[in-house]
Amino acid sequence: MNKRGITLYLHVHQPYRVRDYSVFDTSENHNYFVDPDPQSNRNNEKIFNKVANKSYRPMNALLEKLLNTHPEFKVSLSITGTFMEQAEQWAPDVLESFKRLVATGRVEIVAETYYHSLAFFYSRTEFERQVEAHKAKIRELFGVETNVFRNTELAYNDDLAKWADGYGFKGILAEGWDPILDWRSPNFVYKPEGTENIALLLKNYRLSDDLAFRFSNREWQEWPLTVDKYTQWMESSIQDQPLVNLFMDYETFGEHQWEDTGIFTFFEDFVGRWLEDENNTFYTTSEAIATNEPAGVISMPETVTWADAERDLTAWVGNSMQHEAMKHIYSLEDDVMRTNDNELIADWRKLQTSDHAYYMCTKWFTDGDVHAYFSPYDSPYDAFLYYINAVRDVRWRLHETHRTGGLSG
């Protein structure tokens, strides 16, 4: 009899936010990502250092402690390329602490697109290049291979699963969304529709979001969440079932839920409590797949994400500004790739990071519900303006330096 396991998977990411890049910078100044104002919310270095202090440093210390204390504790991480680059530049100690975690052999790295992009939905060739680039970077920094794939925002459909299967991944992650699951539980391993050798792990969104979104919400009737209560919920969820997949942003710990909410203590105590029972363990994503046979086949013909009540991509590509932005950036692919200009290619790719499109989201903004809108910009319109000015500059560089492409989108 296998032990009952929690698959804890944390997503580590920072984008390169576009500074207040004006039309007067376009074709004059090709710096999109370095905001000279140290106080600006678009200053990536400032943000990285802030989140490093609030989240990456204390959480990695806690993970290291838990790995040392509990031989059964394991965790899986996806770390974006844009995060790794920023850590190399501004917080090498943070990167070193991730390396120490991976070196324990009980921390698995999950594959994804290097630039945290939505390239899968726009260009399969560019998408594969970014998956390759991510694999290479992980190999370089951590000396490990990745076997399980997650797409940006957990945006998943049957085509993606087939692609990942063909590519050779052993597992893939997705949201355990009720309309898809129907009567089935997310607490099993499944097989994606139309695939041969790949397994599907589904996020238990209730237990995940209790931590990621609700933990510090005083309006929540379950607040404050105690270890007793959460363990009880975990027990009743996993009863007669093999695993619970807790998928969330790494920054849940310390950034989304601040230290003073008690999240770190809660998490440390919960891990200890869970492992008091000898029947309980933690799985890495690869172990969860290796340990458990698929309980059935799951099909998601339409794209499902882990975002919002709608679980779709409307926060990224729901309005005309977002469609324009994506259309313009991906239409440059052939011209950009032809240049072999590494700096230009890297800038173009940094502009593909999905966060840029998210900042242009208006679906909460109009309602005045700005609390639901995490953005370094004053408005979605500002986000679009600076972004499109930068895209125009990429076009200018193609035209001016490489004599390729025209200036009209």
Add this chain to the structure above:
Amino acid sequence: MKILMLGWELPPHNSGGLGVACYYLSKALARNGADIDFVVPYEAKHDNVDFMKIHSATKLSPLHKFGMGAYDSNFLLKETKQDELGELTTIRDVQKRYVDFVEQLVEGKSFDAIHAHDWLTMEAGMLAKQLTNAPLIVHVHATEFDRAGGNQGNPIVHEIEYQGLIMADRILAVSAITKDIIVKKYGIPADKIEVVHNAIDPDGLNDGYEYDNRTYRYLEGLKDEGYTIISAITRFTIQKGLANLVRAVARASEKYDRFALLLAGDGEQRDELIRLAADLGIADKIFFTGFVRGKQWRDAYSVSDVFVLSSISEPFGLTALEAAHHDNALIVTNQSGVGEVLQSIFRYDFWDVERLADQLVGIATSPALKDSLRTNILNEYARLSWHDVAKKCMSQYTKATSPSVLVGAFS
């Protein structure tokens, strides 16, 4: 509830937003059951008013004709020799007559509240309070600091405002910006002031109006050629920050040459703006209409793609809501109160010519951006309702009344 409302103008005899706000506020209050006596300093027909009683304090025709409108405090001591005025040659003379009239009007009457709008009527409000013992609510649509474009302004006006604010039982400010000025520049305790933003009545604008594309035919021609029409519909005073708008249009034109700026209105800065446009080499891009009313006024909004509220200091800025109603994208300075109640807009600091120019080019060159701004603000602005404003006022009347009721009970 019986309200003595002390105003300076009502449409169609108004020189700006004060009259519009007083009209819709009174209408909504009347619908909420208020019985209003509204005093104006002139005599004219108000065919559109049947929900309250209007009292004329003088026999003069509407005052903006003499440069004594709600915004003309800088003409305060200037002698205006006009036959029609008789002995009332200055705005102070008219105010004195207004006070005398109110003194007679309130005799033997009682009111639940006295609601006075801006410095123009504050003296009358204070006197009416003394005579009737009714609480005084002072409604601040603009202070002398705003009118003077951030400068000190006229000391007499400032003094009247100060006394009125001190004597008021409750103060209504049209924005948080205005509340802040009342606290910081006049030293009034913040808890005496309630922010009551203005609103808009779309029904009042849906009066069978249809856009006539012949009114601004030349601009329509430019639009056909791909031009983006920027507009400002306002008084040309330093408060409105129009020089920076002209500079921004010049700057934006360096990146995109199909801009036209429609400046609808008139004022002391007009010649300066014409000169500035010429100095910047964009004289042919700017269209001065002079003061517009009625259809010309509506059509100015309609022909425009982007409305800019460029004010250096704007307590509210009703024109932005009117522009939203006419399907404009909005750009509003951070120094304008209307920005406090709107989300789907661009904002800039009034001095930031570069940022405004960037926003203008962005809108002109991206249909998605322009359409998003227009559509989203259209869905947003109409939520601001005068009915809600009236309810807030009613609760302030009650709040102002309660302490004196208590005093009365124990004396």
